[in-house]
Amino acid sequence: MIDNDLEGHWENVHSKKKENEVSWYQIYPKTSMDIIKSLNLIKSAHIIDVGAGESRLVDNLLKMGFYNIDVLDISKSAIDKAKRRLGNKSSLVNWIVSDINSFIPEKKYDLWHDRAAFHFLKKEKEINNYVNLAGNSISSNGKMVIATFSSNGPEKCSGLEVTKYNIESINKVFKEYFLLEKDLITNHSTPFNTEQEFLFSSFIKK
Ligand SMILES: C[S@@+](CC[C@H](N)C(=O)[O-])C[C@H]1O[C@@H](n2cnc3c(N)ncnc32)[C@H](O)[C@@H]1O
Structure with a gap:
């Protein structure tokens, strides 16, 4: 089931x-790519980009030679635009239009990536649901990269309130299933010449 207001x-x-x-636009998702490169995943790794929007992460993962990539977003328009950008290569990707709150995965993932989608979850129930979903859908020793606004970041993203995190709070949320391996604070320069502080957290599934 999809939340119509959210989808709208x-x-x-x-x-x-x-x-x-949009404020989150990146011509090249550098921090995500640097982290993913450092993980030395095999090319057959099952990867999901959660709340991918029109991100160019998928283009770059394909360029690296990955071929088991799922791209999920609540917005069909976002998925359609990403597909159009990729042209013929779009058939190499598994596209999923779904609200993450009601997503039922059909496989286990070796890498779960989420930049600026998880932070929209405000209700404890939704946050717990996401944690359990990731915990149950990532393979043992699989990796998870979560980027949220940091405690110094903005209160809102796309006009919606977000939950901001620091290392302690993100670790606390995911620690039942994951060990925090790396964390990084980065500044994202928006197309409107403002800066947004992000926290990138890289976890391994216990
Ligand atoms: C701030 S944008 C970030 C997009 C992309 N990850 C990036 O870094 O460019 C948030 C994205 O998450 C998607 N999104 C928001 N809530 C979602 C939900 N509950 N389930 C799935 N996708 C969601 C939005 O449609 C949007 O594309």
Whole structure:
């Protein structure tokens, strides 16, 4: 089941705005790619980008030679735009239009990536649901990279309130299933010449 208000919000954003007219736009997702490269995953690794939007992460994962990539977003427009950008290569990707709150995975993932989607979860029930979902859907020793606004980051993203995290609070949320391996604070320069502080946390499944 999809939350219609939430879906409506994101459909509106992705259908009305160009890729580079949203604050989270990156021509190249450098921090994510640097972390993923450092993980030395095999090319057959099952990867999911959660709340991927129109991110170019998938383009770069394909360039690296990965071929088991799932891209999930609540917005069909976002998925359609990413597919169009990739052209023929889009058939190499498994596209999923779903609310993460009701996603039922059909496989175990070796890498779970989420930049600026998890932080929209505000209710304890939804956060717990996400943690259990990731905990049960990532293979043993699988990796998870979560990027959220840091405690110094903005209160809102796309006009919606977010939960901001620091190392202690993100670790506390995921520690039942995951060990925190690396964390990194980065500044994202938006297309509107503002800065947003992100916390990237890299976990391994226990
Ligand atoms: C701030 S954008 C980040 C997009 C992308 N990860 C990036 O770094 O460019 C958040 C994305 O998460 C998606 N999203 C928000 N809530 C979601 C949910 N409950 N389930 C799935 N996707 C969601 C939105 O449609 C949007 O594409």
